[in-house]
Amino acid sequence: MNHQIVNLLPGLYFVATPLGTARDITLRALDVLASADLIAAEDTRSLRRLMEIHGVPMRERQVIAYHDHSGVGARSKLLAALAAGKSVAYASEAGMPLIADPGYGLSKAASEAGHLVTSAPGATAVTTALALAGLPTDAFFFAGFLPNASGARRKRLEEVAAIPGTLAFYESPKRIAASVADMAEVLGNRPAALCRELTKKFEEVRRLPLAELAASLEEKPVKGEIVVLVDRASEVAASDGDIESDLRAALVDNSVKDAAAIVSEAHEMPRRKVYQMALKLAKES
Numbered sequence: 001m002n003h004q005i006v007n008l009l010p011g012l013y014f015v016a017t018p019l020g021t022a023r024d025i026t027l028r029a030l031d032v033l034a035s036a037d038l039i040a041a042e043d044t045r046s047l048r049r050l051m052e053i054h055g056v057p058m059r060e061r062q063v064i065a066y067h068d069h070s071g072v073g074a075r076s077k078l079l080a081a082l083a084a085g086k087s088v089a090y091a092s093e094a095g096m097p098l099i100a101d102p103g104y105g106l107s108k109a110a111s112e113a114g115h116l117v118t119s120a121p122g123a124t125a126v127t128t129a130l131a132l133a134g135l136p137t138d139a140f141f142f143a144g145f146l147p148n149a150s151g152a153r154r155k156r157l158e159e160v161a162a163i164p165g166t167l168a169f170y171e172s173p174k175r176i177a178a179s180v181a182d183m184a185e186v187l188g189n190r191p192a193a194l195c196r197e198l199t200k201k202f203e204e205v206r207r208l209p210l211a212e213l214a215a216s217l218e219e220k221p222v223k224g225e226i227v228v229l230v231d232r233a234s235e236v237a238a239s240d241g242d243i244e245s246d247l248r249a250a251l252v253d254n255s256v257k258d259a260a261a262i263v264s265e266a267h268e269m270p271r272r273k274v275y276q277m278a279l280k281l282a283k284e285s
Contacts (some may be wrong), residue, residue: 002055003033003034003054003055005035006035008035008036008037008087009087010082010086011087011088011116011117011118012082012090012106012110012115012116012118013087013088013089013118013119014090014096014097014107014118014119014120015029015032015089015090015091015119015120016029016091016092016095016096016097016120016122016123017029017093018050018094018123019094019095019123019125019198019199019225020094020199021199022054024123025050026122028120029122030054031120032120033056033091034057036061037061037081037087037088038061038062039061039062039063039090040063040064040065040074040078040089040091041066041091041092042066042067042093042101042102043065044064044065046093046094047091047093066078066102066106067102068102075105079106079113082115083113094123094225095123095125096122096123100145100170123199125195125225126142126227128198128199128227129195129198129229130229132198133193133229134193134207135166135191135229136166136232137166139164139166139232140166140167140168141160141165141167143167143168143169144169145171146169146171148175153182154182154185157183157187158186161233161270162233163232164232164233166229166231166232167230167231167232168228169229170225170227171226171227172226173221173222173223173224173226176221176222177214177217177218180213180214180228181214183210184210184271187210187233187270188267188270188271189210189211189212189265190209190210190230190232190233191209191231192210192228192230192231193205193206193207194213194227195226196224196225196226196227197224197225198227204222210230211265234267243269243274243277244277246263246266247278248281250262250278251282256275256278256282257275259278260274260278263278
């Protein structure tokens with residue numbers, strides 16, 4: 001038996017659950033799940049299954065569903081339990097609560113009401129992917145899920161393009177090819193990594209520049225939970241004069257589109273910006 005029954009102070013306990021492999025849960029997380037007066041979960045069935053795997057008894061305790069669509073009613077029940085001096089454990093379906101998962105509203109409300117808010121930390125997909133990607137980890141920016149529509153997605157990518165750290169995104173299998181293609185267009189051909197199904201049977205990491213990664217997704221689509229990591233922009237940025245000079249040379253033997261592609265890839269610059277410069281030069285000549 002891995003869990004212990006411990007005396008928990010009244011308060012809210014955010015519990016990290018495994019990304020896939022059940023044994024990735026921490027011993028302290030099991031203690032909190034075994035000892036809390038009340039348990040809440042994004043997915044009650046998956047949490048019950050996890051507790052069964054580790055032999056953590058439910059006893060007579062209630063499990064409340066709390067997710068993005070559960071409304072204020074479920075939150076009110078949990079806050080009422082906290083106000084009554086109970087310990088409440090909350091777990092997302094996988095990984096850390098609040099990290100692209102529910103929990104923020106509950107955390108904010110509990111904190112503002114003066115209750116203890118703490119955590120039994122553990123696995124989260126973004127830091128697991130950072131460890132595997134082979135990209136700089138000294139600074140990173142977690143951007144979560146990008147917008148569904150291409151126009152809004154490109155605008156968001158433009159907003160984060162200059163951040164001096166590795167960019168981290170979550171994405172769905174249905175949108176991943178289009179998203180990476182937009183990343184290559186807006187961010188330039190930066191080094192990148194696609195990490196999927198982390199800790200699971202079909203775990204995969206593709207380490208490729210964005211343009212090549214986009215091409216690989218067209219040839220071989222992926223399924224499962226996905227994290228995309230993109231390196232920061234090159235520290236030594238070419239001047240507009242350098243870009244213009246290279247474009248003039250490329251335009252001698254290439255179309256505007258091909259010249260822009262050649263120069264943007266050479267300088268790891270957003271293709272759209274270079275294309276606009278090439279178009280202007282072509283009109284002037």
